[in-house]
Amino acid sequence: MILIFDLDGTLIDSAPDIAAAVNQVLHEEGLAPLDLPTVTGFVGNGLPKLVERVMAACALPSARHQELTARVLRQYEAEPSARTRVYPGVVQALKDLQVAGHELALCTNKPEAPARAILQQLGLDSFFPVVIGGDTLSVNKPNPAPALAAQAQMGGGPAAFIGDSEVDAATAKAAAMPFYLFTEGYRKSPVDQLPHHAAFADFANLPSLIGQTEA
Ligand SMILES: O=C(O)COP(=O)(O)O
Ligand SMILES: [Mg+2]
Known part of the structure; x- marks a missing residue:
């Protein structure tokens, strides 16, 4: 996926x-x-x-x-990443998901240039062959176009969206993709008020969560 x-x-x-x-x-x-x-x-x-x-x-x-x-x-x-931290368990989860055969893409509302610089500075760039930023297209999330563009650039096929916010939940819904909600990010609403397929607080749980959904 x-x-x-x-x-x-x-x-x-x-x-x-x-x-x-x-x-x-x-x-x-x-x-x-x-x-x-x-x-x-x-x-x-x-x-x-x-x-x-x-x-x-x-x-x-x-x-x-x-x-x-x-x-x-x-x-x-x-100075885009001096004070920025990768959440615990992210790198291992991305590796595990790739080993399980998934293909990873990135879709952020951050402008593409700093998004790419930060991914590179934090050692995450090699996971993401496709990066869509907030200024890559003429519209950004929650318009579904950036997520659909990421899906298309990855060659098309079944896709899911993983994010932390109201904007991501709305994007996934508009793009008709299952939404996995990371609960420890910047959301403003209670978890039960954000439409989601599954929620997780620890990246260590994401690979099995996605595995269960697929099974
Ligand atoms: O830059 C923003 O406002 C949000 O960025 P995000 O889409 O990666 O959460
Ligand atoms: Mg976010």
Whole structure:
């Protein structure tokens, strides 16, 4: 089966680096930093949307959105993974899933360039022959197009989606793919309010969970 993974809050805890980039720009603007839970709550719909949420929280004029988005992105790309951690058990789970014959792809709302840089810096790039970012197509998740593009680029066939958020649950539903929910990421809703085929809190359990579903 083709397994399409989300990135932020699923494979990696990346919010500290996103918050650092945001807070550097706020500092340059003479504004107080936002705390980590606040910035984490803004992750999920891509960088332009995150900056829009930051600007609303800081009462910055929306006319500056393009400029501030470019500055946050430049800051983030300068140091994208220094504070970012791969969640426990991810690497072993990805290896086990490949050994079991699955093919892995990545579908994130993070812009493609920093997504690829982070995968490489954290040693995850070799798992993912296909990477679709938030700016790879003209639409991003929860539109199903990025997930469907990942599936098509992997050669087509049965696919499942693994993610941590409301956005991923909606994407999987729209793409008609079973959704595996990682419960320890950046979701805002209770687990039972997110439609999912199966949920897991520990990556060590994912290979058997997917094996059971297939059987
Ligand atoms: O960049 C975001 O807003 C979210 O990224 P994700 O799709 O990898 O969770
Ligand atoms: Mg996510």
